[in-house]
Amino acid sequence: MNDGTYWNPAVSEVERAPGQLVISRCEPKVMRTPHWHTQVEVNYVFRGTLDYEMDGYALRLVPGDLVLFWGGQPHRLATVAPGSFFHAIHLPLFDFFRLRLPSATMARIMGGATLVARARQAEDDCGFRRRGEWMASGRAHLIGHAVEELLLRLGRFGFEPHETHTAPSAAPLPDQGREGSHLVERLCAYITENFREDIQCATIAAHADVHPKYAMAAFKRSTGMSLLEYLTLLRVSYAQALLSEDRHSILQVAMDSGFGSVSAFNKCFRKRAGMNPSEFKRRQRGHQPA
Numbered sequence: 001m002n003d004g005t006y007w008n009p010a011v012s013e014v015e016r017a018p019g020q021l022v023i024s025r026c027e028p029k030v031m032r033t034p035h036w037h038t039q040v041e042v043n044y045v046f047r048g049t050l051d052y053e054m055d056g057y058a059l060r061l062v063p064g065d066l067v068l069f070w071g072g073q074p075h076r077l078a079t080v081a082p083g084s085f086f087h088a089i090h091l092p093l094f095d096f097f098r099l100r101l102p103s104a105t106m107a108r109i110m111g112g113a114t115l116v117a118r119a120r121q122a123e124d125d126c127g128f129r130r131r132g133e134w135m136a137s138g139r140a141h142l143i144g145h146a147v148e149e150l151l152l153r154l155g156r157f158g159f160e161p162h163e164t165h166t167a168p169s170a171a172p173l174p175d176q177g178r179e180g181s182h183l184v185e186r187l188c189a190y191i192t193e194n195f196r197e198d199i200q201c202a203t204i205a206a207h208a209d210v211h212p213k214y215a216m217a218a219f220k221r222s223t224g225m226s227l228l229e230y231l232t233l234l235r236v237s238y239a240q241a242l243l244s245e246d247r248h249s250i251l252q253v254a255m256d257s258g259f260g261s262v263s264a265f266n267k268c269f270r271k272r273a274g275m276n277p278s279e280f281k282r283r284q285r286g287h288q289p290a
Contacts, residue, residue, distance in 0.1 A: 007031045007077065009284060014039065014071070014090050015241035018234050019192035021147060022090040023135045027083070033283060034074040036272070037237050038192070038230075039090035040109070042154065043067040044128045048084020052077055055112055056167025061086075064120030068154060070096075072233055073112045087132050092192060095147060097185035097222075100155040108164060110223045117162045127153065183208060184222040187215060191227070195234040196258040201227050235259060236272045243281045250277050
């Protein structure tokens with residue numbers, strides 16, 4: 001996923017695979033521009049120092065730090081000490097809702113908070129190395145075991161000391177309860193599989209066997225977003241990856257990402273990225289800092 005001194009978004013698998021587990025085991029690279037994705041991101045730092053610019057706050061990571069945040073919030077790796085090494089694990093959102101964390105904590109993460117466990121655990125270095133090997137093995141049963149192990153490890157945030165970092169203006173989402181989490185897990189799974197198709201809120205709700213109004217209310221409580229906003233986020237995230245490849249036209253990207261028109265695509269992309277798709281494409285091609 002890296003190219004020279006800077007991270008190369010053109011070869012990223014994260015944005016284009018919202019329903020898949022994606023892991024990077026590497027020396028992290030500086031990101032020239034913020035990016036976002038629909039997965040929840042887990043970082044474990046083996047060595048070195050990393051500085052993140054999150055949405056509204058900064059975060060420094062050191063060896064032994066275990067980090068959990070939602071990638072739907074724009075974030076940028078701003079500086080990296082030479083020789084740093086980490087694992088970046090991107091969990092699909094429906095796996096996130098299987099976590100055994102207090103629902104209020106889950107809501108804070110979806111609202112933009114980052115959890116950091118700084119008390120280095122003796123078993124974490126070997127544990128993350130093993131899970132990293134299993135996740136990269138391509139063998140379904142090993143990947144499944146690794147994910148279950150990771151969820152158990154992350155569940156310890158609920159009863160071990162950790163820090164919660166948020167933007168000064170961030171307001172916590174309401175507690176949705178475990179029943180709400182299970183419903184949102186089903187909704188996320190269906191949207192992830194079908195976001196490039198012409199799907200509506202009623203179709204999504206019907207798949208989960210609930211009334212559309214109930215589905216929309218539960219999803220909003222759990223994620224802070226409407227179903228339509230989450231659907232749009234997946235489409236824009238996928239489009240971000242296609243634009244970075246420099247071989248697709250704006251029209252092709254709009255259609256392949258599930259947008260019905262270029263005008264709708266331009267509007268949604270500008271709202272998320274602060275620039276239109278053409279400008280984003282030029283910046284990625286020319287490696288221009290934002």
